[in-house]
Amino acid sequence: MQQNERYRQYLHEIxxxxxxxxxxxxxxxxxxxxxxxxxxxxxxxxxxxxYESVVKRHLKSISHYAFRMLGNTKDTxxxxxxxxxxxxxxxxTWRSEKASxxxxxxxxxxxxxxxxxxxxxxxxxxxxxxxxEGHESPTEQPDKEERLISLRExxxxxxxRQRSAIVLNHYHGFSNREIAQIMNISVDALESIxxxxxxxxxxxxxxxxxxxxx
Amino acid sequence: xxxSSERFAAIVExxxxxxxxxxxxxxxxxxxxxxxxxxxxxxxAEFQALDEMLNQFQVADLSVLQRNVLNQxxxxxxxxxxxxxxxxxxxxxxxxxxxxxxxxxVACLPLVCGVLLADxxxxxxxxxxxxxxxxxxxxxxxxxxxxxx
Numbered sequence: 001m002q003q004n005e006r007y008r009q010y011l012h013e014i015x016x017x018x019x020x021x022x023x024x025x026x027x028x029x030x031x032x033x034x035x036x037x038x039x040x041x042x043x044x045x046x047x048x049x050x051y052e053s054v055v056k057r058h059l060k061s062i063s064h065y066a067f068r069m070l071g072n073t074k075d076t077x078x079x080x081x082x083x084x085x086x087x088x089x090x091x092x093t094w095r096s097e098k099a100s101x102x103x104x105x106x107x108x109x110x111x112x113x114x115x116x117x118x119x120x121x122x123x124x125x126x127x128x129x130x131x132x133e134g135h136e137s138p139t140e141q142p143d144k145e146e147r148l149i150s151l152r153e154x155x156x157x158x159x160x161r162q163r164s165a166i167v168l169n170h171y172h173g174f175s176n177r178e179i180a181q182i183m184n185i186s187v188d189a190l191e192s193i194x195x196x197x198x199x200x201x202x203x204x205x206x207x208x209x210x211x212x213x214x
Numbered sequence: 215x216x217x218s219s220e221r222f223a224a225i226v227e228x229x230x231x232x233x234x235x236x237x238x239x240x241x242x243x244x245x246x247x248x249x250x251x252x253x254x255x256x257x258x259a260e261f262q263a264l265d266e267m268l269n270q271f272q273v274a275d276l277s278v279l280q281r282n283v284l285n286q287x288x289x290x291x292x293x294x295x296x297x298x299x300x301x302x303x304x305x306x307x308x309x310x311x312x313x314x315x316x317x318x319x320v321a322c323l324p325l326v327c328g329v330l331l332a333d334x335x336x337x338x339x340x341x342x343x344x345x346x347x348x349x350x351x352x353x354x355x356x357x358x359x360x361x362x363x
Contacts, residue, residue, distance in 0.1 A: 048291035055287040059280050064273045077279045081286050088290050144270070151267050169235060170268050176229070176237050187237075194228040202264050 036101045043091040055084050058102060061172060062109050068167045069113040071156060079116060083109045099181055106172070107182045110164055117160045147205075154204035162197035169194060215243045222247045222254050230265045231258045 042050030059080070066079040086108050094104050155163055161183065168179045180190045217225075217240055225244055229235045236244050248254045 048288075051291045052284070052287060055284060059283060060276075063276050063280055063283065067273050067276060073274070073276065073279050076276070077282055080279070080283050084283060084287050085290060088287075147267060148270055151271055155271075166268075169229060170265075173234075191224065191228040195224065198227055198230065198261070198264065202261070205264065205267070 037096050040091055040094050040096070040101060043088065051088055054087060054101060058105050059084075061102065062105055065106060065109055065167060065172060066113060068155075068171065069160070069163060070116065071152075075116065079109060079112045082112055100178075103174070103178050103181055106168065106174070107184070110168075110182050113164065114160050150205055150208040151201070154201050154208070157204065158197055158200060162193055162200065165190060165193045166197045166201070215240075217243045217247055219247070219251065219253065222251075223257055226254075226257050226261055230268075231262045232265060 039050045039054050043054065062083055063076055063080045066076040066083075067073070070076050070079065083105060087105060094101065098104075099107070155166070158166070164183060165179060168174050168182060169176075174182065176187050176190055180187045183190065183193075185193070221240070222244055225236055225240065229237070233241055233245050248258060
């Protein structure tokens with residue numbers, strides 16, 4: 001009887017922990033966590049196959065994030081390579097209880113992008129628009145293309161932290177807690193940054209559209 | 215659980231109009247609020263255009279870049295001959311034997327160095343022929359006076 005009560009108490013505590021972490025304790029999450037842990041332990045032991053497996057798994061997301069932050073392929077490649085080099089050299093600093101591998105890698109990429117943007121801010125905005133490719137040619141849908149260019153310009157004009165928050169929230173599907181972890185800020189601060197970013201984008205786009213129509 | 219109109223507005227302004235991007239713990243309440251409040255629906259409609267534009271912003275083809283990064287990763291993890299030697303001598307492992315191997319290797323190192331040094335310098339003896347001559351020379355210098363007496 002007493003054991004049952006204790007068991008119930010444990011279950012309650014586990015549920016509370018998961019609620020706090022906003023993680024559903026389903027089978028796939030548990031498997032993923034184990035998988036992450038195993039792969040990272042193997043990388044720490046110098047296992048090249050495990051390393052390549054993690055690189056393959058996160059390459060698309062990291063490169064897309066860096067590209068949306070930096071806007072050109074050369075710097076994107078440098079940042080992506082540096083991120084994965086750190087996975088190899090700093091794997092022992094990853095802690096499973098603190099963050100998933102994806103969150104940890106995005107945090108590295110975020111820090112590298114922010115450092116890069118702060119060092120060479122002037123070069124970025126001019127390069128940002130050069131290599132973005134739309135899916136429609138300007139002759140097919142000129143209005144839509146113009147709007148996309150305006151959006152890219154507006155994104156390029158955003159302060160780097162606002163741009164990062166929007167990219168992580170809108171394109172990468174991270175939860176608010178994960179983004180806050182990646183950016184090393186509180187959830188409240190993240191909401192404030194996101195709201196400012198969206199308001200800024202909206203205002204910038206409205207001005208562009210009005211200027212375009214007048 | 216319910217949320218206020220202010221909180222709903224804050225959620226939409228921060229996370230956009232797609233419920234999948236809203237905070238997990240408030241998602242259901244926010245969806246209920248949106249379904250039951252016309253002003254909430256108006257707010258969603260106001261921000262929807264921005265979300266739709268953001269959705270259209272696709273990344274360029276990065277397959278070449280991704281291939282380069284993969285090649286670089288393969289080179290990084292492959293390491294060089296020295297790395298392999300080091301890994302062989304000092305294996306990364308949690309096994310007890312691997313941990314015993316390290317102090318044993320350290321203890322053997324002076325011995326190995328001594329053998330190598332001795333082999334290299336040979337302590338003045340270069341070869342068989344040279345050593346015979348050396349022996350005769352040393353014999354000639356012997357004091358035989360005691361023997362003759």
